[in-house]
Amino acid sequence: MRILIRTSKWAIWARRLASFAVPLAVIPVVLHRQQVITTEAFHTMALVALIVAGLSLFLSLGALVRLWITGDRGWDRAFGGLLLSLLCLAPFVYGFIEASRYPRVTDVSTTPDLKLALLAPAPSVDPTVDQAAIEAAFPNAHTRTYPLDAPRLYEVVNKLVNDWGWHVRLRQAPPTARGTGQIDAVVTTWLGWRDAVAIRVSTGAEGGVVDMRSASLTPSLSDLGANGKRIEEFLLALDSAVTTVLRNSVLAPAPQGAEGDTPPPVQGGRSDVVVPADRPADLRPPPPEPFDTEAPPQE
Structure with missing residues (x-):
């Protein structure tokens, strides 16, 4: 005799509601960012998504308990509904935490x-x-x-x-x-x-x-x-x-033309300024021999 193992209806509905809550939570955000819907409509749709996701979470937890007791099938549906519902509820939980951390001011x-x-x-x-x-x-x-x-x-x-x-x-x-x-x-x-x-x-x-x-x-x-x-x-x-x-x-460099930088521009194709580096080493005549200050020898 073949024993019929049923699939938990709680798990089935938990997965269905969670699958419905995902587009309810995502589509309003896209439309709101594109200014297709007003902020009031966005808040209303977000509230509906919150209710559906919360109901899916409740059914998922209940399905897991019933499956553990009865041994019915539907573990994959129950865990799938639990995961999707938590994913949809995460932004609401984050908003609640942030609202409690900061003053109520806009x-x-x-x-x-x-x-x-x-x-x-x-x-x-x-x-x-x-x-x-x-x-x-x-x-x-x-x-x-x-x-x-x-x-x-x-x-x-x-x-x-x-x-x-x-x-x-x-x-x-x-x-x-x-x-x-x-x-x-x-x-x-x-x-x-x-x-x-x-x-x-x-x-x-x-x-x-x-x-x-x-x-x-x-x-x-x-x-x-x-x-x-x-x-x-x-x-x-x-x-x-x-x-x-x-x-x-x-740290910006000094402007060109300051003292000690490049020489002034040449006017008329020639320049009367002698660059010190091009000047010969020494153009002065050699110094004279020092005078003999000693007295001449006596005759």
Whole structure:
């Protein structure tokens, strides 16, 4: 007599829901990055993916327990559903951890008077946010002062922004050595959220001053620390870039034509300047014999 071994329905549905949760978690990210769907629609689809992945995880764990007890088939489906559900839930777990590490803020700046030209009006800062907590979470997000004038410092900042691949919306170079310049850009995160960034270059008592602000364009409870970390990483990279510029300016060779360098150019096809290296060793006559100071012999 042949014994029929059944396949666990829990394992079957766990694998099916996990396979459905994967496109629910991936496709909204692609569409959101390409600006095909709005951020509100992205949040709704991400919530649906979270629910489906959570249900698949529950069914996978239940299937593993039932398979151990009953001896039915479906271990591959149960483990497959468990792996796919954990893969879909990993970004949500990461976001929860980041949200617990950083203050619940969506606007971080080195100075409160820096405005965003991209936003009208600028997003209001939550009065309940503890500024001391923001400074403790992002200790390197503070105003920088460098021994460079504003135009030269603006060139360094502008090059760094281009290297980082931000979508610049406004470039305003300092008109004078003591003027003020600003760069406004939009930054897209890997999940498709968009943040506005403003960088101001001005002149202070000790040299060029750089202030920076980063704010989320979509209202939310938390930015997961993205804006504060962006300011810290950019300003640290700017420190290195300015250090390189100052070192290169110190080690740069002296301009030609200085004293001790190449001779002046020849005018009219000839030169009246004698190069010391081409001068004969000695053109003076030999010195005379020394006079005999001894008295002549007496006769």
